Amino acid sequence: MIILTVDKAKDWMKEIQKRMFDHKDQLTELDQAIGDGDHGINMARGFHEVVAKVNHTTYDSVADVLKSAAMTLMAKVGGASGPLYGTAFLKMSLAMQGKEVDQDVFKQAINDAVEGLQARGKADFGEKTMYDVWKQVANFLQEEDVKDWYGILEVCQATIEDTREMAATKGRASYLKERSKGHVDPGSMSSFYIFEALAEVLDLEE
Amino acid sequence: MKKVINDANHVVDEMLDGLVEAYPTFLKRLPGTTVISRSDAPVQGKVGIVSGGGSGHEPAHAGFVGKGMLDVAVAGEVFTSPTPDQIIEAIKAVDSGNGVLLIIKNYTGDVMNFEMAQEMAEMEGIKVDSVIVNDDVAVEDSTFTVGRRGIAGTVFVHKIAGAKADTGASLEEVKAVAEKTIANVRSMGVALSSCTVPAAGKPSFTLADNEMEIGIGIHGEPGIERVPLEKADNIATILVDKVLADINYVKAEVALMVNGLGATPEMELHIVNRKVSDLLKEKEITLYKTWVGEYMTSLDMAGFSITLLKLDSELKNLLVQDVKTIAFHV
Numbered sequence: 326m327i328i329l330t331v332d333k334a335k336d337w338m339k340e341i342q343k344r345m346f347d348h349k350d351q352l353t354e355l356d357q358a359i360g361d362g363d364h365g366i367n368m369a370r371g372f373h374e375v376v377a378k379v380n381h382t383t384y385d386s387v388a389d390v391l392k393s394a395a396m397t398l399m400a401k402v403g404g405a406s407g408p409l410y411g412t413a414f415l416k417m418s419l420a421m422q423g424k425e426v427d428q429d430v431f432k433q434a435i436n437d438a439v440e441g442l443q444a445r446g447k448a449d450f451g452e453k454t455m456y457d458v459w460k461q462v463a464n465f466l467q468e469e470d471v472k473d474w475y476g477i478l479e480v481c482q483a484t485i486e487d488t489r490e491m492a493a494t495k496g497r498a499s500y501l502k503e504r505s506k507g508h509v510d511p512g513s514m515s516s517f518y519i520f521e522a523l524a525e526v527l528d529l530e531e
Numbered sequence: 532m533k534k535v536i537n538d539a540n541h542v543v544d545e546m547l548d549g550l551v552e553a554y555p556t557f558l559k560r561l562p563g564t565t566v567i568s569r570s571d572a573p574v575q576g577k578v579g580i581v582s583g584g585g586s587g588h589e590p591a592h593a594g595f596v597g598k599g600m601l602d603v604a605v606a607g608e609v610f611t612s613p614t615p616d617q618i619i620e621a622i623k624a625v626d627s628g629n630g631v632l633l634i635i636k637n638y639t640g641d642v643m644n645f646e647m648a649q650e651m652a653e654m655e656g657i658k659v660d661s662v663i664v665n666d667d668v669a670v671e672d673s674t675f676t677v678g679r680r681g682i683a684g685t686v687f688v689h690k691i692a693g694a695k696a697d698t699g700a701s702l703e704e705v706k707a708v709a710e711k712t713i714a715n716v717r718s719m720g721v722a723l724s725s726c727t728v729p730a731a732g733k734p735s736f737t738l739a740d741n742e743m744e745i746g747i748g749i750h751g752e753p754g755i756e757r758v759p760l761e762k763a764d765n766i767a768t769i770l771v772d773k774v775l776a777d778i779n780y781v782k783a784e785v786a787l788m789v790n791g792l793g794a795t796p797e798m799e800l801h802i803v804n805r806k807v808s809d810l811l812k813e814k815e816i817t818l819y820k821t822w823v824g825e826y827m828t829s830l831d832m833a834g835f836s837i838t839l840l841k842l843d844s845e846l847k848n849l850l851v852q853d854v855k856t857i858a859f860h861v
Contacts, residue, residue: 399647400616403607407614408643445643496639499677 326528328471329426333526334390335379340522342372348518355511359498364406364511371402371410387426391418405496406512409445409455416441432466439463446495453493453505455512458484462520474524481517485509532732534831539729543586543606550593554857557597565606565613566621567593572602578696578705579603579625582634582689583618584641585610587728587830588749594858595686600693601634601856609728609830610750612640618648622657630658630702632709634688636681637665660702662709664688666718666838668777669746669755682749683790683827684716684838687850690859694849712846717774720792720836721766722747722754726829745769749792749829749836763799767806770837775814780841784817786850788838793828795835800824803835819847826858 329337345352345368352365375397384390391414399411420434439459442448448456461484465477493505496512536542543565550567551560559570566583573579582592583605592604602625607613622631631652635645642663649659666684692709700708722744725734735751738744743766746754761769789804791797804823811818819842827836842850851861 396616399644400614403611403614403640405640405643408640408647411615412647445647495677 327425327427328431328528329387329526330528331384331387331390333528334384334387336526337523338372338375338379338390338394340525341519342369342376344518344522345369345372345515348514352511352515355509355514358508359493359505360496360511361404363404364515367402367404367406368515371398371407374401386421386423388418388421388423391415391421405446406515409442409512412441412445413438413459428471431471435459435466436463448495451488451491452495453488453491453498453510453513454495455510455516457488457510458513458516458520471527472529474527474529478517478521478524481520485513485517488513532727532729534727534729536729539732542729543608546586546589547593547606557855557857558593561620561624564617564620566603566617566624567596567606568603568621568624569596569598569601572625573627574602574625575627576629576699577602577627578629578700578702579622579627579631580634580689580693580696580705581605581618581621581625581631582685583607583613583621584636584638585612585750587726588827590825590858591686591827592689595689595693595856597854597856599697599852599854599856600689600859602693609730612638612644615644615648615651618645619652622648622652622659626652626657630660632692632696632702632705633659633661634685634692634709635661635663636685637663637678638680639677641681658702660706662688662692662706662713664713664716666713666716667746667748668717668719668773669748680748680752682718682720682838683788683836684713684718684840686788686790686826686859687716687786687838687840688712690854691846691849694852694854697852708845708849711843712840715778715841715846716838717777718788718790718836718838719745719770719773720747720749720754720790720834721745721770722751722792722829722832722834723760724794724831724833726751726793726832728830743834746773747792747829747832747834749827751829751832763802764806767803767837768810771807771810774837774839778841780814780816780839782815782817783841784819784847785811786819786840786842787811787821788826788836788840789821789823790827790836790838791825792832792834792836793825794831794833797824800835803837807837820850820861822859 356364395414664681665679
């Protein structure tokens with residue numbers, strides 16, 4: 326069964342944009358605590374550009390929509406988040422190339438995105454980065470059906486809470502070492518909104 | 532904030548326009564980009580040398596574009612890495628079919644953006660390799676950190692890689708000599724005052740009138756310690772000792788750079804250089820060549836950094852080989 330179409334993929338981008346806009350201040354405040362304080366602004370700007378781009382473009386495949394999103398994010402978000410999210414969407418696009426997106430293709434795409442994030446960020450699990458959230462989603466999909474998407478969101482939330490008390494060892498927050506404890510990683514939070522938006526659009530009914 | 536600007540959001544764009552107006556025979560700006568290229572790029576039969584990074588470090592990086600050094604420099608927003616799309620334009624502009632070397636300073640954002648551009652250029656069939664400069668001894672280097680930052684020592688890497696490329700060497704050879712330079716270059720800085728990013732409108736941090744920060748980063752990142760201001764000779768000694776402690780310079784021959792961070796007058800840099808030269812003589816380290824001036828600045832920060840590059844005969848030859856850029860001369 327096809328769970329993601331071109332139109333749904335476009336809707337996904339719009340749902341992400343909505344969330345980045347609504348939570349712009351929250352993400353920026355998280356980033357002010359342990360980073361350089363521009364994550365909300367950058368993500369809201371980036372997905373605003375993505376939606377502007379996909380709204381005015383005709384696509385033949387989900388892969389093309391995600392490639393377009395990837396290129397826009399890496400050009401417009403900046404910092405480390407631009408290449409990280411750009412890589413995640415580009416890897417998903419490559420995994421979906423020439424295919425209709427059913428469960429298996431989708432799971433493969435998430436897996437490839439997670440591998441891409443790990444390679445780009447040189448991150449491991451438990452370093453208080455967005456990789457933690459993505460890795461948990463990939464792990465969940467190994468075991469469970471995509472129909473349980475709301476279960477995935479619970480996993481994400483639990484992961485974010487777990488990382489709150491960690492000391493960051495990657496990214497700008499790592500300059501703070503122990504002082505990063507007690508703060509939620511802004512990239513993990515924005516990743517959560519991306520998966521939450523996906524739950525909104527995926528065709529999960531039989 | 533008191534700055535000679537029109538609009539904080541346009542400082543990079545307007546700076547780049549002004550720069551190419553000043554040196555039209557040297558430089559060109561690729562239309563619609565923040566890429567400054569040699570006017571005669573791509574140079575046939577030569578490895579292309581690409582560098583860049585956030586703006587605010589002028590004359591880095593565009594000031595080092597020219598024969599014998601960089602072929603192209605990519606400017607990001609102030610203290611922000613350029614994005615992959617811009618870097619790809621730079622790579623394409625200097626590729627003559629002999630491959631392209633990216634010289635990256637070790638910051639999370641820079642490394643990710645440049646590596647992403649590298650992969651995408653490779654997907655388009657361009658041969659690209661990269662090196663990462665990490666000369667700042669103020670930062671702990673371990674597998675548990677993002678590692679040392681790239682600061683003024685990067686300029687020596689630009690020079691030597693550029694000179695090697697000019698000899699017609701292969702991409703592998705140019706990369707090897709760049710790696711050798713990185714392995715032998717160390718730097719450390721000190722700040723007497725903060726800098727102000729135009730878009731932020733206020734100083735990045737504060738230092739009291741009688742304080743200095745040893746080990747400052749070129750974006751105002753924290754250093755090793757904040758201590759009372761000392762006389763020039765004492766500050767120079769502190770920095771030289773830290774740099775010398777990191778690598779074995781015994782009986783070595785070195786190149787020295789005393790680099791101003793933006794708001795320290797040349798007079799003071801020469802006062803520092805006087806002491807550094809003395810210290811090296813005392814330690815029987817041979818000074819091959821010295822550069823004093825502004826090479827890798829931090830907007831309007833007062834302070835300086837000291838860079839030492841340990842030389843062998845290959846590095847010596849390449850270091851003084853003919854170069855024609857705005858900001859680096861031999």
